[in-house]
Amino acid sequence: xxxxxxxxxxxxxxxxxxxxxxxxxxxxxxxxxxxxxxxxxxxxxxxxxxxxxxxxxxxxxxxxxxxxxxxxxxxxxxxxxxxxxxxxxxxxxxxxxxxxxxxxxxxxxxxxxxxxxxxxxxxxxxxxxxxxxxxxxxxxxxxxxxxxxxxxxxxxxxxxxxxxxxxxxxxxxxxxxxxxxxxxxxxxxxxxxxxxxxxxxxxxxxxxxxxxxxxxxxxxxxxxxxxxxxxxxxxxxxxxxxxxxxxxxxxxxxxxxxxxxxxxxxxxxxxxxxxxxxxxxxxxxxxxxxxxxxxxxxxxxxxxxxxxxxxxxxxxxxxxxxxxxxxxxxxxxxxxxxxxxxxxxxxxxxxxxxxxxxxxxxxxxxxxxxxxxxxxxxxxxxxxxxxx
Numbered sequence: 001x002x003x004x005x006x007x008x009x010x011x012x013x014x015x016x017x018x019x020x021x022x023x024x025x026x027x028x029x030x031x032x033x034x035x036x037x038x039x040x041x042x043x044x045x046x047x048x049x050x051x052x053x054x055x056x057x058x059x060x061x062x063x064x065x066x067x068x069x070x071x072x073x074x075x076x077x078x079x080x081x082x083x084x085x086x087x088x089x090x091x092x093x094x095x096x097x098x099x100x101x102x103x104x105x106x107x108x109x110x111x112x113x114x115x116x117x118x119x120x121x122x123x124x125x126x127x128x129x130x131x132x133x134x135x136x137x138x139x140x141x142x143x144x145x146x147x148x149x150x151x152x153x154x155x156x157x158x159x160x161x162x163x164x165x166x167x168x169x170x171x172x173x174x175x176x177x178x179x180x181x182x183x184x185x186x187x188x189x190x191x192x193x194x195x196x197x198x199x200x201x202x203x204x205x206x207x208x209x210x211x212x213x214x215x216x217x218x219x220x221x222x223x224x225x226x227x228x229x230x231x232x233x234x235x236x237x238x239x240x241x242x243x244x245x246x247x248x249x250x251x252x253x254x255x256x257x258x259x260x261x262x263x264x265x266x267x268x269x270x271x272x273x274x275x276x277x278x279x280x281x282x283x284x285x286x287x288x289x290x291x292x293x294x295x296x297x298x299x300x301x302x303x304x305x306x307x308x309x310x311x312x313x314x315x316x317x318x319x320x321x322x323x324x325x326x327x328x329x330x331x332x333x334x335x336x337x338x339x340x341x342x343x344x345x346x347x348x349x350x351x352x353x354x355x356x357x358x359x360x361x362x363x364x365x366x367x368x369x370x371x372x373x374x375x376x377x378x379x380x381x382x383x384x385x386x387x388x
Contacts (some may be wrong), residue, residue, distance in 0.1 A: 003033065013100055018349055020239045023031035025052030025240040028370040028378075038349075039378035041366045042356045044329070046191075046223050051252030051367035057253050064287035069291065071283060073276065074197035079286035086293050090232055090316045093245065097270065100283030102222030102248035103137025104260035106185075108275060109244045110141065112262060113183030114215035116162075116269045119215070128183040128218075136185065136220055145185060163381050177209065184210060185218040186242075188234040188328070194359040195326045195333025203238045210243070215265065216336035217242040222227055222258075226250040228295045229370050230306035237328065250368070253292040255285045270304045295369065298335075305330055305368055309377055312364070321386040336386070344385055353381040 001009070003021045021033040027052045028040045038291050043049060066081060084096055088090040101294050115261070117125040123241050130136065134147040140159055147164040162182075163247060167190065184206050189197045208293040219242035224234035226247055231237055241265050248258040252373060258280070259345050263271070291366065295301065309329045316334060317325050326333035341357040348355045356363040362382075 003104070018346075020349065022367060026053045028367045028374040036352065038090060038352050038354050039374050039381070040354045041364045041378050042354045043250075043365050043367045044254060045356065046228060046249045046365040047252070048252050048254045049226060049368045050106075050295055051369050054253065054291075054295070054369065056295070057288055060291040061255070061284055063287045064284045069282075069284055070279070071279065075339075077283050077286075079283045079290065080281040081292045083281075083286040083293070083313075087247075087251075087259060087261070087292060090242070090263055090293060090297065091245070094137075094267040096259050096261045096274060097277075099258035099260070099277050100279050101137070102140045102220075102246065102255045103142045103258075104277065104280070105222065105246035105248050105260045106136045106142050106145065106218075106220055107139060108248050108258075108260035108270075109185070109218045109220075110145065110183070111275060112244055112260070112266050112269045113185075113218060113220075115274065116216055117182035117265055117270035119269065125180055125182045126161050127163055127178075128161060128181040128185055129163050129165050129173070130182055130185045131190070132164050132366070133167060133190050133196070133381065134164075134185075134187055134220075135190070153206075161169055166200045167196070170202060170205050173202075173209070179382045181213070181215055181218040183218055185220060187224065188238060189219045189224050189229065189331055191223040191331065191363075192358055194361050195331060195363055197326065197328055200238060203240050207240045216244060219245040221245050222248045222329070223365075226292065227302065227305060227329075228331050228365070229327075230309060231329075232296065232302075232329055251289050251292060252285055253288050255288050257282075257285045257289055283298045297317065301325075306371070308370065312375065312379060315383065316386075319383060319386050325341075326361070330364070330366055330368060333358060334362040334364070334386075335360070336362065347385045347388075348381060351381045351385065352376050355382065 023033045026146050054335050086229050099105050114126050130145050130147050136142040136145040143157040151293050163176050165176045190317040221233050243263045251257050313325050316322050324335040324339045341362045344362050345355050
């Protein structure tokens with residue numbers, strides 16, 4: 001029985017996998033079990049932010065796993081303290097909560113918004129507005145928060161208390177407001193929704209509403225955060241700071257972590273017993289995440305990400321097959337004129353390039369540390385497929 005047969009025999013069929021067995025990699029290049037090389041423009045859906053097996057990251061993880069691999073959150077440990085301090089200092093947030101995923105981080109944010117409102121105003125103020133086409137996770141509650149009908153099936157009853165406004169439609173946003181609303185939750189760039197960025201005026205209006213009505217603004221930066229868009233968080237590019245921001249994916253560099261960051265207003269909403277996690281803030285994961293932040297904080301790193309993004313976007317925009325290039329930074333969506341995104345993915349795979357899709361678009365999330373040589377080689381394959 002080969003790897004694919006073995007997997008399909010024992011693991012639930014919840015993923016649309018490509019018939020490739022990935023084996024080992026370095027930088028933004030990985031080889032399969034048969035020795036074929038691929039340039040990675042997907043980074044594990046934006047998770048392997050430093051590429052494959054970054055030496056400094058691997059050293060930090062291995063050193064910690066040989067020291068202590070887990071303690072539970074009934075005790076303190078230095079890797080968690082170091083990561084929390086660094087992430088708060090870099091982001092400007094007051095405190096945070098560590099979980100294991102983006103969905104967990106978003107669950108924490110939802111709980112903060114509802115408890116803040118309950119503590120201050122009492123019962124009846126629990127509705128959270130999210131956006132049509134949003135994606136916030138696959139737990140029952142984060143599926144409920146997700147503004148896509150395709151996800152609102154099978155698993156009834158879904159969690160109550162969510163309402164969906166049209167992205168970039170200020171009038172519709174105001175129509176969804178009433179005295180029961182305690183939070184507005186957005187992605188600055190809707191990743192699974194097609195790599196579509198919000199408009200500045202819409203984001204500004206959300207911040208204004210939240211300030212005026214004492215509503216908690218939540219930014220889901222699970223995919224856009226940790227350098228993906230060319231700044232630590234995408235909110236920086238909008239000049240807006242949410243009350244609560246969530247992060248995950250690229251923060252761990254390939255290990256599971258989620259973080260829910262809160263400003264001073266929300267920092268102490270969750271007290272003892274109000275929330276928790278067995279594995280959240282695990283020492284090994286924290287050691288790896290700290291190295292991710294160290295890498296991104298190096299002089300010129302964010303500028304390099306923006307430079308590579310600009311180069312790739314310009315190259316793609318010049319292609320006849322490309323109708324539009326969307327997103328921010330190295331979070332790129334490609335709208336096509338004639339070709340189908342799944343067909344492009346398959347053709348790229350055959351030629352040695354890993355890409356993603358989002359709705360009808362090709363989606364690119366290359367490692368933030370991808371070399372110029374790898375970037376240009378991968379772009380050449382993609383251009384060949386799109387123009388072929």
